[in-house]
Amino acid sequence: MQGSIYEKLNYIRYKGMQRMKRKVAAIVLARMNSTRLPGKVLMDICGRSMLGHIIDRLRKVRLIDEIILATTSQKEDEVLLDFAKEEEIKSFAYEGDPEDVVARIREAGEKFKADIMVNVNGDCPLIHPPVIEQLIKALVEHDAEMSTVANLDGKKVIHGGVNVFTLKGWQKVDENSTELYQRQNTTACLLDYPDLLKKVEVKDKPIFYQINHRIWVDTPADLEFMREVYKRLYKPGKIVNLEDVIHLLEKHPDLMEINSHVRQKGLKDKSRKVVFRVDGDEKVGMGHIVRCLALATELQERYFCGVSFIIKGEGGIVEMIREKGFKVEVLPSRISGENEAKRIVDFSRDYGANRIILDLKDEVSPEYIFKLRKTNIPVISMDNNGEGAFFADVNIFPVAHFIPDNRWKKYRGKLYYGPEYVILRREFRKDYPPLDNKTPNILITMGGSDRENLTRKILQATLSIPDVRITVILGRFFAYYSEIRQIATRKGNIDVYRNVQNIAEFMLRADLAITYFGVTAYELAKMGVPAIVIAHSERDKINAERFSKYGTCISLGYFKEINEKKIYSVTGRLLGDKKLREKMSKNGKKLLDGKGSERIARIIMDSVRGSGVSIFRRNKNFPINEFSCQWEIVT
CATH class of the missing domain: 3.90.550.10 (Spore Coat Polysaccharide Biosynthesis Protein SpsA; Chain A)
Structure with a gap:
């Protein structure tokens, strides 16, 4: 033709x-x-x-x-x-x-x-x-x-x-x-x-x-990458030239780090759906929400999972989860345990869930777990020592300070705990080069809300320490911003930031940090930043003291029992002891490798419904370090 x-x-x-x-x-x-x-x-x-x-x-x-x-x-x-x-x-x-x-x-x-x-x-x-x-x-x-x-x-x-x-x-x-x-x-x-x-x-x-990189959108990380590319190259009424994209990535290869970790789904890979029931708000703290978001992202990006959250709360917490690309089902704040379990069962069935993950502040009851198990979906409980946890298929304590009591010897499922399973956000999974500050830098970060405004007490206590810079990170729900700003404007050595996107960069520049005990304490340890930790509850006081024995931090005690004088004294002594800080830094980096979410995601995907028997042994084939322990059922 x-x-x-x-x-x-x-x-x-x-x-x-x-x-x-x-x-x-x-x-x-x-x-x-x-x-x-x-x-x-x-x-x-x-x-x-x-x-x-x-x-x-x-x-x-x-x-x-x-x-x-x-x-x-x-x-x-x-x-x-x-x-x-x-x-x-x-x-x-x-x-x-x-x-x-x-x-x-x-x-x-x-x-x-x-x-x-x-x-x-x-x-x-x-x-x-x-x-x-x-x-x-x-x-x-x-x-x-x-x-x-x-x-x-x-x-x-x-x-x-x-x-x-x-x-x-x-x-x-x-x-x-x-x-x-x-x-x-x-x-x-x-x-x-x-x-x-x-x-x-x-x-x-x-x-x-020339460049092998994913330029399609499956996950929030892919969307973030694409938005950044378009932000730099797009002009309304015109299409982005693909050759310009190649030149942009060659000039700024760091852009590819946004989504380079996302795993491409294979032809025979199956999508799964996971439901998280998690607690967290301005009152009880944000640690459980933060770590579940990190774990959910791992499941989404590496195991092709759809994820939905079920929470009690409203407003900012719901919006925060949705911003990460996840669905949210909101429960009434005064719902009974029986009705809550029923709601989770109904939602999980309608959603087509393959796993149910619980990360709750309060101890769960056996009746609560029994109702969830009727779905025939594996139930994974995290960081819960209640009687109901012993009827979950898998129990994971993603902390270094957990010590199982004698009740766990009779547990019929799988139990995982230790530093190997600490969940950290993606920015804490890589190693950063150390910085040498000419002027010592104290980092103060008290979580997402700090309803008691302990930030003010700590700031007042450290103001009189000579020749230092003080960096204050305020959380998304902190209500006393103007008060802290007023204190900062009267001094020339204080920098105040609010709701930062990558707190790891601020930790990197710190010689020591003061924080509530929780997820942030583990993040600081991974970054090698010596920390002074303060307990938000009597239970946290015990856990903080246990964690301090790893040599990464100093436990100051329950926040109601400390005063400015004690904060000043301990901070001053630690700031003046460089050898101790160096030792604490090494202990933290040795303790955590940042791969806890990867290990837990693999456990969740491998979990099945089972009866098990009450005999346990250490699994020698599982990657552990001297601080970790994982027990498996002997069948």
């Missing part, structure tokens, strides 16, 4: 005097019920939704005749049909199994009478228009059934999310996709049967093979 590509597209063959037009349709796959990041396709990136950016980029492909948004008939996806109307593009709501991507594409192509289909994933806001045009041309010119981007010297191209097929070729894919995983993925069948279709490959420019 002679002529241009447009002639070949428009006049494929003749049937007598009838000329048949070859229609090219872009079929954009999108759903609101993504497991790891629900609603991601409509999330904002520089003032436009992710799907909006994809549509803008597809409109730059001259060979595409029609753009079709292919979603499902599920109620939550109705908003996508409205989006398509606003964008003035076609839409298709597949009425079959929402997970059957292969059939959705086929029926969309058949309904709109497409001859050639450009299959586009709705989570790839940097699809590359020039290569899409090349793929369409190559498919037509070689009379192929499929066109895709080739590797170059063994390297994959950075962009993705697009393949081009003839409708007849895709019908073959549909007929041969007999396994569930094949129907849920656009390329699985073709990887299993590489010779099923006549295929042509297109090589892109060498620049697009």
Whole structure:
């Protein structure tokens, strides 16, 4: 056939005097019920939704005749049909199994009478228009059934999310996709049967093979990365040039650290759903919330889990969890234990949960756990010594100070505890180079709320220490900000920050820190910062004293029992003893490796419902250090 590509597209063959037009349709796959990041396709990136950016980029492909948004008939996806109307593009709501991507594409192509289909994933806001045009041309010119981007010297191209097929070729894919995983993925069948279709490959420019990094969106970390890229390169009314993205990443490789740790889901990897029931608010503290968010992120990014939280509370706590990309179910503050358990059971069943994780301040009752176990879902209890915990399938104490009493010898499940299981946020999992301050720096950080305003007492106590700088970090829910600012303005050596995003950077610059005992005390230990810890309760006083025996901190006691004089005295002595601080720093770095959340996530994914027997032994094969202990059932 002679002529241009447009002639070949428009006049494929003749049937007598009838000329048949070859229609090219872009079929954009999108759903609101993504497991790891629900609603991601409509999330904002520089003032436009992710799907909006994809549509803008597809409109730059001259060979595409029609753009079709292919979603499902599920109620939550109705908003996508409205989006398509606003964008003035076609839409298709597949009425079959929402997970059957292969059939959705086929029926969309058949309904709109497409001859050639450009299959586009709705989570790839940097699809590359020039290569899409090349793929369409190559498919037509070689009379192929499929066109895709080739590797170059063994390297994959950075962009993705697009393949081009003839409708007849895709019908073959549909007929041969007999396994569930094949129907849920656009390329699985073709990887299993590489010779099923006549295929042509297109090589892109060498620049697009220089960097191997994920530029699609599955998790909040991916979204954060994409927003940062668009923030630097996007101009309204224009699309981001992919070559500019490559140059940006070469110039600022640190940007890739935002989501480089996210694990790519394999074709046969299964998505799971986890429910966290956790306590935390301005009154009781934020430690349990903080560590559960860190663990939830690990499950989301490394084990393809959808995560929902069930909490008592409202306002800022709910918003804080949602900002991390997780769903939140809010319980009434005065709900009974029986009704609470029923709510968790009903929610878990409706959600399709595979695991239930409890991290509660109050001790749980056996009746509470019995109700949860009726779901036949493994129940994992964290940091709870109540009678009900002994009926959970797994118990994890993600702390170094836990000492099991004799009751645990009769426990019929699996028990894990010790420094190896301390949960830290991602910024604390890497090692930082030490800094040598010319002027000693005291860090004061008393958690998310500090309702008692102990920050003020500590600040007043340390003001008279000569030749130091004082850094004060105030939490998101701290109510006395103006008071602390007034104190700081009267002195020239005090820096005050509020609700910081990466507290590890401030810890790095500290010679010593003063904090409430809890998650922050462990974070300081990992950073090698000697700490003075203060207990928020009588129970915390005991735990703080136990933890101080590891030699990373000094326990000052219960906050109601200390005064400014004691704070001043202990702080001054520790600041003046450099050798002691160096020893405390080494002890902290030795104690914690920052991989607790990785270990616990693996335990959670491996957990199953079981009866067990009351005989235990140390598991010698489990990675432990001299401080840790993990016991397993002997069957």
